[in-house]
Amino acid sequence: MAVTLRRDRPAQIVAWAVLSTFFLGFFLPIIGAFTGPILGAWFIGTQRPRRGFLWMMAINLVTSLLFGWRRIPLAGPVPAIEYLGWLLLATALGTLPFSFHRLVSPRMPGFLATLPLPLAGAAVPWLALQLHIHAASAASVQTLLILWFAAVVVWLWNNESRATVHVFASGVAVVTGFNLLRHFNAAAIPQNIPVSPQLPLNLAGPTCLALFLVLAVWALFRSIRQASWAERPEAVARLRSPFTGDPLQVVSQNGQEALVSASGERFPVRNGIPALLKAEDLTGDNGKYNHLYDLIGGFYNDTQRAYSPLKGFDLRDYFLSYMRLLEVKPGDSVLETSVGTGLNFRYLPSGVHLSGLDLSPEMLAQCQANLRRWKMDADLYLCNAESLPFADSSFDVVFHVGGINFFNDRAKAIREMIRVAKPGSLLCIADETEKHVKEVYEKGLGGYYKNRKEAVAAPIDLIPPEMEDIRLEPLKFDMFYALTFRKPAIRSASERGANEDVAVDRSLVSA
Ligand SMILES: C[S@@+](CC[C@H](N)C(=O)[O-])C[C@H]1O[C@@H](n2cnc3c(N)ncnc32)[C@H](O)[C@@H]1O
Secondary structure, three states: OOOOOOOOOHHHOOOOOOOOHHHHHOOOOOHHHHHHHHHHHHHHHHHHHHOOOOHHHHHHHHHHHHHHHHHOOOHHHHHHHHHHHHHHHHHHHHHHHHHHHHHHHHHHOOOHHOOOOHHHHHHHHHHHHHHOOOOOOOOOOOHHHHHHHHHHHHHHHHOOOOHHHHHHHHHHHHHHHHHHHHOOOOHHHHOOOOOOOOOOHHHHHHHHHHHHHHHHHHHOOOOOOOOOOOOOHHHHEEEOOOOOOOOOEEEEEEOEEEEEOOOEEEEEEEEOOOEEOOOOHOOHHHHHHHHHHHHHHHHHHHHHHHHHHOOOOOOOOHHHHHHHHHHHOOOOEEEEEOOOOHHHHHHHOOOOEEEEEEEOOOHHHHHHHHHOOOOOOEEEOOOOOOOOEEOOOOOOOEEEEOOOOOOOOOHHHHHHHHHHOOOOOOEEEEEOOHHHHHHHHHHOOOHHHHOOOOOOOOHHOOOOOOOOEEEEEEEEOOOOEEEEEEOOOOOOOOOOOOOOOOOOHHHHHHH
């Protein structure tokens, strides 16, 4: 039964209201004072630590210069350069608490993950003042509360809590109301409510520093355990070298695992993910889009989550519009090629064995983090969907969503999906239509999608003729297509015609 995408107007209004608040924050300091830290804590959490620090420095510097250029002393080059030097230092000191939060918070359990930002927010300026760095000023109670509020909102958002919007809206209402009251009617605020008291420096600074250090040390020793590949015999049994087709085995040296073949190939396992790539896999369009996904990997989930309510449709309906096409039974082994951040896995029934592969290490790192958060498990591989590292007929269900339009060799990727699927299984390929690429991607990510060799089209002509039940259907306001087909079941000799052979094997792939 087809899933119709429901319009959700109330959610759409809320989404636009939240977006507008963040937008206003760039122009109204009264709002920017708390939308800024939320954006900062969110943004840095989507990035690798070093890249996040550098990007945040750059963004903060540019906004300071844009909105505060009048303050640059123009009396001569020396004062101007000196001013810019201090600005750089102040920006670095302002960015450091966010970077420390980025390093410590992901390793903290539950609500404790919200503490590193406010603690570092008090500790860093205190330390700077002890070192006579005058670009710093001591944190006020209000600053700490705002930093904590930012960390809480981002934590709720990352945990996909429905309370995110309520907490955000309540915080915005309280702080804006209080600030407005203070601005327009200072006498109405009772004298005994301190508006923004400085923390008692000699006490709060060292206490926050000590607490932050305790959390940091704890985080350091709370290593995130990756399941060893030696503990996954079923997955290893179906692994093959994507280049020679040889079976692979797990070896371990100095605690570092690798997959090796009898012919001497060696594939490292990095952060629990086997890397089964050759340099050629990253050439042409594959290389171009790999660059894109490594750049946006950290934002990918959030863009999906924010885009749907802004557009006014239910994200769950969208996922189900193609996931409902799969034929999945309890206990099945399921493979998604180009798994990205693993979003589709949540729409599969529990009790199935999940495998996913992708060309982008960043997307896979996000996938690992998502799976941990969702308490799910999957075998993940860094490899090219055009050369799958699995034995023939390994999986009960094989599907692909969202990447194939821009693969170097779509036909090869489809033949590979067929090769690793068990006979009789239904395969599904879904991706954007030309309409979507033109209306959304060309506008948003122009450089990557303009000047294409050809318009995108569902690869129905690339499905081998021996496949059965070939069906193509439009999804999501004609923005997506879904193509399904069945790999023929193996029939007994008497059922088969004399010259008929339906098996799809590796020779087809290299053809
Ligand atoms: C739009 S994302 C889709 C991710 C996921 N399937 C989803 O529906 O959310 C496309 C993914 O295809 C991956 N990709 C692109 N070319 C690939 C290739 N040749 N082999 C494997 N993955 C590839 C990208 O790295 C990216 O993660």
